[in-house]
Amino acid sequence: MTATPIATAKPRLLASGAQQKLLAFASLIVLLLFFSLASPNFLQTANILAILQATSVNGVLAIAATLVIITGGIDLSVGTLMTFTAVIAGVVLTFWGLAMPVGILAAIAAGAACGFISGSLIARMKIPPFIATLGMMLILKGLSLVISGTKPIYFNDTPSFPQLSTGSLIGALVPALPVPNGVMILFILALIISWVLNRTTLGRYCFALGSNEEAVRLSGVNADGWKVAIYALAGGICGIAGLLIASRLNSAQPALGQGYELDAIAAVVIGGTSLAGGRGSILGTIIGALIMSVLLNGLRILSVAQEWQTVVTGVIIIAAVYADMLRRRRAG
Amino acid sequence: MTEVIRMSGIEKRFPGVHALRGAQFDLMAGEVHALMGENGAGKSTLMKILSGIYAPDGGTLHVNGAEVRIAGPRAAQGLGIGIIHQELALMPDLTVAQNIFIGREPRSRWGVLDEAQINRDAEAIFAAMKVPVDPRAEVRSLTIAKQQMVEIAKALSFRSRILIMDEPTAALNDAETEELFAIIRRLKSEGVAIVYISHKMDEIRRISDRVTVMRDGAYVGTVAASDTPIETIITMMVGRELDQTAAEIPDLSAAPVALEVSGLSRGRMVRDVSFTLRRGEILGFAGLMGAGRTEVARVIFGADPRDGGKIIVHGKERQIRTPQDAVAAGIGYLSEDRKHFGLALGIDVRGNIALTSLERFSDRFLRVDDAALAKIAANYIGSLAIRTPSDRQEVRLLSGGNQQKVVIAKWLLRDCDILIFDEPTRGIDVGAKAEIYRLLQSPAEAGKAIIVISSELPEVLRLSHRIAVMCEGRLTGILPGGPATSQQEIMRLATQRDTAPQGASA
Amino acid sequence: MLNRRTLLATLTAGSLLATSGFALAQDKMYIPLISKGFQHQFWQAVKAGADKAAAEFGVEVTFEGPDTEAQVDKQMDMLAAALAKKPAAIGFAALDSQAATPLLKQAQEAGIPIIAFDSGVDSDIPATTVTTDNLAAAALAADKMAELIGGAGKVALVVHDQTSRTGIDRRDGFVNEVKAKYPNIEIVDIQYGAGDQLQSTEITKAILTAHPDIKGIFGANEGSAIGVLNAIKETGTKGVVVIGYDSGKLQKDAIRSGEMAGAITQNPVGIGYETVKAAIAAVKGEKLPAKIDSGFKWYDKTNIDDPEIAAVLYD
Structure with missing residues (x-):
């Protein structure tokens, strides 16, 4: 028996998270290059903006899902929660005729409240996240239909509402760069949440909970309280997604939402966040969401049949996760 | 101070x-x-x-x-x-x-x-x-x-x-x-x-x-x-009084060797372990927590890969790489943690007993002969005195002792010649322990070779014909069973460290 | 190493798929059709009609639609991608006309004609709308219902939704015809099941329970009609006249076996065909009528195998 040599931690060129981000980022670049070469129609301002616009809602949802997944949980309700908050905005703005800021606050508050409920079910009542959020997913889907009377709620009385997502503040300043507000909101939110994850207590506990929940508890941290807070924050972010999609469609579509949670989770996973919790990043998630919409858009531009688009998306998800596993196994 | x-x-x-x-x-x-x-x-x-x-x-x-x-x-x-x-x-x-x-x-x-x-x-x-x-x-x-x-x-x-x-x-x-x-x-x-x-x-x-x-x-x-x-x-x-009913040690010198292990190694937890086990023998494995007993069992059973060593079953060296290989060689392992490894808790008694032998009870269209299974299950419920309302009862509803009996029935049905019991009485109340001991003894009397891993010294002393003691992955000695061996002797071997430097100087 | 391998794999997979894209000659007139659905038999029949026209007129056609009719935003992503390909014209069946307006305006500005089809687009941008006259078709269903139940009694409607044009028209077409011509027929219930078979089944069961003396039920699209049939089967109800809409294997079988009295068929193949044809005409600057009726037919046991009917039915 030889003694294990005592050495300081292996210095690594890049943190493991950074490696995965690099991998995902490289894949994104390759996809962009490939589609640009394959079709002259791909790399056009209008199309790139369309891709970004298509990413905005899924990207925001994926940010919410990232927070929860880093804690080692899962949130299946992000899609229908998004719809629910859109409907709430519709009720406030169209049914009650209140001012736009009230509708925005109401949607985000409703999202946070629902997240708070999910979090409480999970942290206090110890219902497994999968079940608790599956229940919430159905509850919110049903409530959206009930509240809206199963009909879309249009925002025609609030003419500036569509501007929230489809207008372009940047475009007003720099006409050559008409990036829609929805996309800017996604990127700004990503920066904020990335900062929250890496620089604040809440973020720290996100990783800590996903890494070893019992250890967090034994360290005297109010683990349950923080978990509820994280789910509530994720819920609030879903509220932003709700506003974005409602604004883009100029309507709250009550039947929409189911299935969107899977797109969000797929983006998170492609971005290298581990479903086991403890590791992940917002940058990765954004890249993951971009990969998904670039892929879909590119395949459409190449006129690949719709059936095959679905197949390719599935293959990419599995390949991304497998590549991540290989990398991690190598890292030991 | x-x-x-x-x-x-x-x-x-x-x-x-x-x-x-x-x-x-x-x-x-x-x-x-x-x-x-x-x-x-x-x-x-x-x-x-x-x-x-x-x-x-x-x-x-x-x-x-x-x-x-x-x-x-x-x-x-x-x-x-x-x-x-x-x-x-x-x-x-x-x-x-x-x-x-x-x-x-x-x-x-x-x-x-x-x-x-x-x-x-x-x-x-x-x-x-x-x-x-x-x-x-x-x-x-x-x-x-x-x-x-x-x-x-x-x-x-x-x-x-x-x-x-x-x-x-x-x-x-x-x-x-x-x-x-x-x-x-x-x-x-x-x-x-x-x-x-x-x-x-x-x-x-x-x-x-x-x-x-x-x-x-x-x-x-x-x-x-x-x-x-x-x-x-x-x-x-x-401290405590020794359980008076000491093991009766049969004379097994003429019995054929069922299992021979030599030079078994895996990392730091199993270091050059060698022993033999005869048919009809109960070999106890004593040692403190982390001494490597479970690891030895897992390596023999193919649940963990081994770095070196031979496993010889009935005189023939067997290449055991997976638990399937071990079962094919006639080795059964009753895990320490029944709930995780030994039983499918949500499945009924019958299903659990049949779990490792299903192939024997199904035809080439994979149809399971439920009538035969029911009969076999009823037999074991009778012979092992498993207290359950019926063979359709879910195993999770049984007491710890009865769950253990179901695991034993499973391996008996599989017809393994070598059975390794890892902490068979953990979490079982005192009354049921005596019953489990009898269950371990009867297959031995029927000629099966048994290994019992236990952290409770009185249990090891009471059951074992011979006692193998481990410390830090090494087999530090094999003691005879029965009244001739004291707990102190076992403890001494169990704490006999390889490289223990003496004195308190640093 | 790993990176390179992954990238290579991505490239290979991509290029395999792309060959189909390259194969399409760029000089052909390109007309994408963005529909309300994709997997459903009805939409596949529309696609078949579009493909037929594409082959006939030598144009390139693609056909896409979201997984469910709720995914308004996904449909817009499809429309955006279609626009990026600089098509000659676009066929479009809006899930939500309002939501699509900005993109449609974008197409208009780019001089790309829009041909609305099926439920159409609530806007004046489309050059024309290729559709079934659903009001007239549903009125025909009401006439047949009246005939089959002897002009008197209670009837109910199971409709797919109350927001889409087809849902509204089929409901109103049926109800108005009954009100106008059959004073002894009472419409006791109108329910909406999202075109989902299961949901429609449950709705119908509730109707059957509430009105045991009901004489007939009209299912306003394929999913609704099959739901009605399921409920009748599951509850063992006898003597209720079921009238369906559209076709599909299950409805055809039910009509052959007599479980369903008959159904209105649109001409989905015709919708697809006429849409492409209208698009080509629009590109060539020909004058188009505001509406192009793709036609509808009543079919029952007696005429289901007539070649004229069989041609527009799909499985």
């Missing part, structure tokens, strides 16, 4: 278990106080009460002379009590510094973390400990020993004057242990009081000043470590 801790009359009950019965313990500033006892004696429970993880059901607790109630881990930290858990309570994805300061991160307004600050603070702690650990390293990337240092640093960061270490060397090699001891001595010289829980006799003698022994949740006595013979401590730990 001043007394920093006095615990007396501590009571703790868990459902079905009276874990602590009037336990007591005291601790002086600047001493290392070893807390010893067999597995389940209540050491860890007592220390979890001291560190605020459990609330006591009765008794008093004084810290620095004042009676206190410790409401939680936070409160214990506030009193300067730090604990290093047996299973390291670290978050592998966080950095060293982040782990140390979890829950009390220095932050500015809006909860913004000051990462530089915690790195500096952690650096200072490691400098004081004279241990080179990079505060920015991810804990995942550290060796177990280094992780242990992180735990200690974390405890020290609370300005802990009282440090509880629960089996801190369980996963350390000798050099790492030395490193740890150096730190313990340094802390001691600074007046920190240390509770040291360990099974390793030689370590206790080297590092500790006093030894308190517990048994069955009660206080046995406190002795000075330096001038008390190990035998005395062992006797204090074992």
